[in-house]
Amino acid sequence: xxxxxxxxxxxxxxxxxxxxxxxxxxxxxxxxxxxxxxxxxxxxxxxxxxxxxxxxxxxxxxxxxxxxxxxxxxxxxxxxxxxxxxxxxxxxxxxxxxxxxxxxxxxxxxxxxxxxxxxxxxxxxxxxxxxxxxxxxxxxxxxxxxxxxxxxxxxxxxxxxxxxxxxxxxxxxxxxxxxxxxxxxxxxxxxxxxxxxxxxxxxxxxxxxxxxxxxxxxxxxxxxxxxxxxxxx
Amino acid sequence: xxxxxxxxxxxxxxxxxxxxxxxxxxxxxxxxxxxxxxxxxxxxxxxxxxxxxxxxxxxxxxxxxxxxxxxxxxxxxxxxxxxxxxxxxxxxxxxxxxxxxxxxxxxxxxxxxxxxxxxxxxxxxxxxxxxxxxxxxxxxxxxxxxxxxxxxxxxxxxxxxxxxxxxxxxxxxxxxxxxxxxxxxxxxxxxxxxxxxxxxxxxxxxxxxxxxxxxxxxxxxxxxxxxxxxxxx
DNA sequence: ACCTGTGTTACGCGG
DNA sequence: CCGCGTAGCACAGGT
Numbered sequence: 294x295x296x297x298x299x300x301x302x303x304x305x306x307x308x309x310x311x312x313x314x315x316x317x318x319x320x321x322x323x324x325x326x327x328x329x330x331x332x333x334x335x336x337x338x339x340x341x342x343x344x345x346x347x348x349x350x351x352x353x354x355x356x357x358x359x360x361x362x363x364x365x366x367x368x369x370x371x372x373x374x375x376x377x378x379x380x381x382x383x384x385x386x387x388x389x390x391x392x393x394x395x396x397x398x399x400x401x402x403x404x405x406x407x408x409x410x411x412x413x414x415x416x417x418x419x420x421x422x423x424x425x426x427x428x429x430x431x432x433x434x435x436x437x438x439x440x441x442x443x444x445x446x447x448x449x450x451x452x453x454x455x456x457x458x459x460x461x462x463x464x465x466x467x468x469x470x471x472x473x474x475x476x477x478x479x480x481x482x483x484x485x486x487x488x489x490x491x492x493x494x495x496x497x498x499x500x501x502x503x504x505x506x507x508x509x510x511x512x513x514x515x516x517x518x519x520x521x522x523x524x525x526x
Numbered sequence: 527x528x529x530x531x532x533x534x535x536x537x538x539x540x541x542x543x544x545x546x547x548x549x550x551x552x553x554x555x556x557x558x559x560x561x562x563x564x565x566x567x568x569x570x571x572x573x574x575x576x577x578x579x580x581x582x583x584x585x586x587x588x589x590x591x592x593x594x595x596x597x598x599x600x601x602x603x604x605x606x607x608x609x610x611x612x613x614x615x616x617x618x619x620x621x622x623x624x625x626x627x628x629x630x631x632x633x634x635x636x637x638x639x640x641x642x643x644x645x646x647x648x649x650x651x652x653x654x655x656x657x658x659x660x661x662x663x664x665x666x667x668x669x670x671x672x673x674x675x676x677x678x679x680x681x682x683x684x685x686x687x688x689x690x691x692x693x694x695x696x697x698x699x700x701x702x703x704x705x706x707x708x709x710x711x712x713x714x715x716x717x718x719x720x721x722x723x724x725x726x727x728x729x730x731x732x733x734x735x736x737x738x739x740x741x742x743x744x745x746x747x748x749x750x751x752x753x754x755x756x757x758x759x
Numbered sequence: 760a761c762c763t764g765t766g767t768t769a770c771g772c773g774g
Numbered sequence: 775c776c777g778c779g780t781a782g783c784a785c786a787g788g789t
Contacts, residue, residue: 294552294564294566296529296612296614298614298615298616305767306767307767308766308767308768309625309626309627309628309679309766309767310625310626310627310767311623311624311625311626311767312623312624312626313621313622313623313624314621314622314624315621316617316620316621317615317616317617318616318617318620319527319614319616321564323564323566323567323568324566324567325566325567325568327567327568327569329569331527331554331556332616332617332620332622333527333556333557333558333616333617333618333620334556334557334558334560334620335556335558335560335576335784335785336560336562336571336574336576336783336784336785337766337768337783337784337785338569339620339622339623340623340767341569341767341769342767343568343569343769366767368767377614379529379612379614381529381531381552381610381612382531382550383531383550383551383552383565383566384549384550384551384565384566385566387549387551387565387566387567387572388546388547388548388549389546389547389565389572390544390545390546390572390573391544391545391546391547392542392543392544392781392782393542393543393544393545394542394543395542395780395781396779396780396781397780425741426777426778426779427778445780446542446780446781449762449763450691450763451684451687454684454687454690454691455779457687458683458687458741502761502762503762504762504763508691538782539782540782541781541782541783542781542782543782544782568769568770569768569769569770570768570769570770570781570783573782574782574784575782576784599782601782625766625767628765628766629764629765629766630765659762659763659764660763678765679765679766682777682778683778688764735776735777736777737777737778
């Protein structure tokens with residue numbers, strides 16, 4: 294990874310359009326071709342582009358212009374004054390980050406601890422396809438009614454809408470989306486055994502925001518909190 | 527901004543929990559106290575924390591441990607081997623990025639080009655409060671029916687849900703959210719003049735994804751595309 | 760401080 | 775390549 298400190302300006306065009314006025318910043322070019330222009334605050338770069346190829350030119354003032362290109366995007370950096378350089382030789386294959394308590398782990402844990410949902414609940418399958426994307430968990434309750442469960446670490450209003458979409462799709466299986474996978478279709482067909490007419494939704498999370506709680510209630514979606522010590526159960 | 531290259535490992539605990547195994551990386555500390563640990567690929571740092579205060583210790587192996595703390599978060603970096611250092615003196619106040627074609631600009635432009643919506647449309651107001659957050663534009667159509675318009679650059683499925691929430695809130699103004707601002711309430715009261723019983727929604731964007739189009743149709747929300755050359759009109 | 764919405768979100772996964 | 779969903783999302787703007 295190579296760092297250049299320079300008085301520079303930049304123009305980006307692609308997914309959006311931005312202009313970065315002249316100023317002194319760090320330009321970081323990584324081994325995979327990713328570039329970022331950083332100022333002296335915050336986490337995110339001001340301008341950036343990933344896995345790009347670059348070429349260099351000189352303008353009429355003799356200033357160096359570096360053009361990064363990829364995927365119908367272009368980032369052009371003008372070096373008005375080069376200040377310093379630094380080379381950081383890093384690892385080729387970083388072992389990478391290990392996350393803990395992710396939604397996926399929570400989903401896995403819940404699939405093995407049905408009692409959290411109440412008595413008589415059983416798992417049909419994780420990531421059950423609905424035709425509007427897979428629902429996190431499909432359960433059967435004590436009356437054998439299928440239940441669509443959305444799992445979140447922090448549940449915000451969009452999570453309720455997700456459940457509504459899934460329930461909608463489960464109740465109206467005739468609506469077949471272009472984006473359904475073969476798996477979707479096969480599963481739905483082979484699972485004609487499930488009667489979704491009375492299906493309902495549960496939103497379960499470690500934290501549910503007050504507005505989200507209200508919104509869920511309004512749309513008859515049940516809400517549950519995950520036991521705080523779930524990881525140690 | 528100070529860059530340290532080191533063989534390091536890290537543990538983060540706060541909004542989530544992560545462990546970063548030992549490896550050679552760049553540790554960037556910015557002037558506002560933000561830290562990021564970067565590997566040699568991609569745009570995002572592996573670990574990071576913003577505007578944190580740090581303190582240093584040495585463990586029994588004589589390795590330096592830097593602990594960053596803020597807002598009930600903690601990031602602990604162990605320096606197994608220090609490799610190099612670099613200081614990049616940047617500007618205190620960066621002029622910052624100028625964006626073009628943002629949703630806000632698009633909204634502004636649309637508010638002045640009602641003809642895009644059809645004949646006889648007029649603007650009531652931008653950011654009209656609904657009790658479920660402000661709708662981007664509130665219009666009156668040729669029959670004086672209020673129309674809730676959601677503006678997006680790229681419209682995905684969540685945008686449709688947003689419109690549904692707004693319409694819902696407009697049709698049922700008795701539901702007063704905790705998060706309504708005074709402005710919300712005042713405006714809603716003073717605008718009892720509008721009859722929302724027949725209100726409907728329009729989703730307008732530069733790009734609407736196929737699934738989103740279908741989903742909008744299903745819920746009787748109209749969709750419109752912004753003229754591609756809107757910026758030059 | 761929390762909540763809401765945008766972003767060139769980035770990133771990973773699946774098709 | 776697109777579509778979808780998560781993220782320690784970051785960040786700005788409001789209350």
